[in-house]
Amino acid sequence: MNDPSLLHSTTIIDKIRETADIHTYRLRIDDEDERKRYRFAAGQFNMVYLFGVGEVAISIVSDPDEPETLDHTIRSVGRVTNAIARLGVGEHLGIRGPFGQGWPLEEVLDRDVVIVTGGLGCAPVVGAIEYIFRRRRHYGAVKILHGVKTPEDLVFQERFERWGRQPDTEVFLASDRPGKAWRHHVGVVTELFEMVSFTPSRTVVLMCGPEIMMRVGVPILLRRGLPPTAVYVSLERHMECGIGLCGHCQMGPYFLCKDGPVMRYDRIEPWLGRTGV
């Protein structure tokens, strides 16, 4: 990849509906040589390009060991993603990438993993969860904590149920507001911490969601003896170039496209919760 401004054309080979406004697009790079060359790590992202419209940063949620096809879960929220939503199988998207620092999944082998997510979708961590379950015996106990605003906001419901059936795995769900069929906790996701036991010396926490959740949630975990270096958060800023040159995705001294989007908590902690950063 000599010129990072060059795009690779891909074909949508499958489009999986997650919810009304969230779809997973399975992409295959059209050029065979490029397809064979392309490698990525879990948690990295692509700049996904729609012809004549523009680009958007989307994490790759499929397995890094199967880079022949690349899954991107995309929610229709903006100018580009709304336009992508109208595409179907056989149509084309461009990609530049892979970019950024992913989850340190290879560094935390054999550790217990607590995954905390909040809000809709949270695709970056979905990819990490799938990665772990495809290599289940290489990781210790897995605890997945997920919070939503209302029961209707729970996407990937089937996945949570499937994950909950995995060995040595627990899934905890919380909704800010109650609902008729909601059998899980009512309250914010950080309240789920009270229900979860973990061994601080053996545990790594992966967190993805609103920054307020990280700001409030991580100190609770640290007070229970977890070292700040065992917590990883996936952060979001305006990403355009993906290579740390365009200046948009800064958070304090970091370019999140290049230094992130996954950051170790102790490095980013001073900037979390600062307004305008």
Added chain:
Amino acid sequence: MSSGDGSTLPSAELPRLLDVLGAKGYRIIGPTVRDGAVVWETIRRMADLPIGWRDQQEPGRYRLERTDSRDIFGVVHGPQSVKPFTFAPREPLIRIERTSGGWSVHSHLQPAEPIALLGARPCDLAGLAIQDQIFLRGPYQDTAYAVRRKGLFLIVVNCTRALPTCFCRSMETGPRATRGFDLALTELDEVMLIEVGSEAGQAILAELPVAPASEALLAEASARIDACARSQIRSVERAKLPQVLYEVHDHPRWDEVGARCLACTNCTMVCPTCFCHTIDEAPDLTGQRTERTRLWDSCFTHEHGYIHGKNIRPTIKDRYRMWLTHKFAAWHDQFGTSGCVGCGRCLTWCPVGIDVTEEVAALLASDSRKQQKTVSQRHE
């Protein structure tokens, strides 16, 4: 000829420099008076240069005036640093065309025409060195920048007159250029002292009717440059940077400057080091082809901090704080250097004359820092 110490060329012989550069295939770009300022234009003859002109600059104000002097480089600088020649304000990147099997991508990248830039200032070179660091020395190289940079021959002019807006001495970027040039000129009365900074520069010098510089002339040049440094009335106290700026995030000064700032982007546009850019996507009406062009962007725009449904920096205060903190603090962490070279352009070309040296000084003032600490302690 002792090129290490310097050579002299009578100012009247400067046309020879233009001839030699032209013969080597360079397009010569230099300062030209236009619309009340100097701007970079193609220089075909000596008369294109701002001979006898001077600039008066202060925050929010720029005026040119004619003098009786025969100085060729009497104008310190105009709104543009050398940035547009390497990091172009509008850079066509690729054209994409639909094909039967998808689409094809065509790069606009072309070998850059060789340009000799005559009359850059030491602060401009310092800015260029910082942009080199950003665009060429990181994990990703910017191809368009690299191509343009390669074709650039730089003739810097050391400063012997400081503007009220200059503070290069405190940023240690001037008023004498120490590296990063092919040739360096110091304009003395009717004579140019020339120093060589590269092999390409040596090759040009070899074709000029130069004489070795006398000790007296070298001393005179140094004295004038030193006097220029001493005459600077503005400065940035760098000892406590960058850390202190991170600590004054809640300083009331941000509200005051936020009320003055127009978020008009001028400071970032004229800054020799600001590098933010965005992509303009321009499809044609038929939907068959589209052009992607890189444009200068700014941390003062509405979209800069925008992520779906939320603006990280909605207020002018947020944006000004982002800009100043980045320039004087985060830049150190990112690139190992300050993002400010002390050229003073952001003072002059701010329509309401916001003085960044005054803002930094106010933020660093120790009494308000103490105040800050008490505030943050209370929060804890």
Added chain:
Amino acid sequence: MRRMPERQSPRPKLGVFKFASCDGCQLSILNLEDDLLALGQALEISYFPEASSHMDAGPYDLALVEGSITREEDVHRIRAVREQATVLVTIGACATAGGIQALRNWADIESYKRLVYPSPEWIRTLETSTPISDHVKVDYELRGCPIDKDQLLRVLTDLLAGVRPRLARDSVCLECKRRGTVCVLVAKGVPCLGPVTSGGCGAICPSMGRDCYGCFGPADAREKAGSHVPNTASLAKHFHEHLGLIPAEILRRFRGINGNAPSFQGESGAWERRADA
């Protein structure tokens, strides 16, 4: 209007409607020259009295609306246009902010009528000139007096592709600096409105050595409250304290073609009070 052009059959129908205006923005459409042919192929121009006597009835996929609302019958007619249009785009300062004729909003309409017309009793008009958005929902606004034809083309291209048009509202200064124009405010001391005016025009006036008079309207933020953009107060203060403008001059500066746009209106009002004091 919601699909890609190659999948469209028949072509989307365009209607161009005029209210109180000088027709200059409609002429900008005709000035598209070469692109007008492509436009005619991409859209069916169903109703455009300025260009053709052939007029089809609605509904229309896209309505371009020029002019402001100045008569009782306009109020009814714009509602009818809205009902017939899938997407409604206002074109120009009149339709978007009320135009120069909105100066009547600060004056006595009866005295205006007597001043201009020999038989004022025949004139039936509202006391105010108001933008289209005061009466019906407007999907997109094209600023300017007149509009910029390239910006119009970009918006039409995006709409044809089913994409939300990107209309930057950043200052004219950004465009001046990108094209290398010397700042007329700083280098000549003229009261240029560029720093608080939306670009999109390509910064034509300063490139001709003239100060911007705000014909693209305020460079306002998407966030309606609290952003302090555009900071008209700071610029006006600078005009007064450093460029020597008296309050009445500042009032006139902001009360021009877009004088009825909220932030310009607020600023002119503030200086009117000072002028009267």
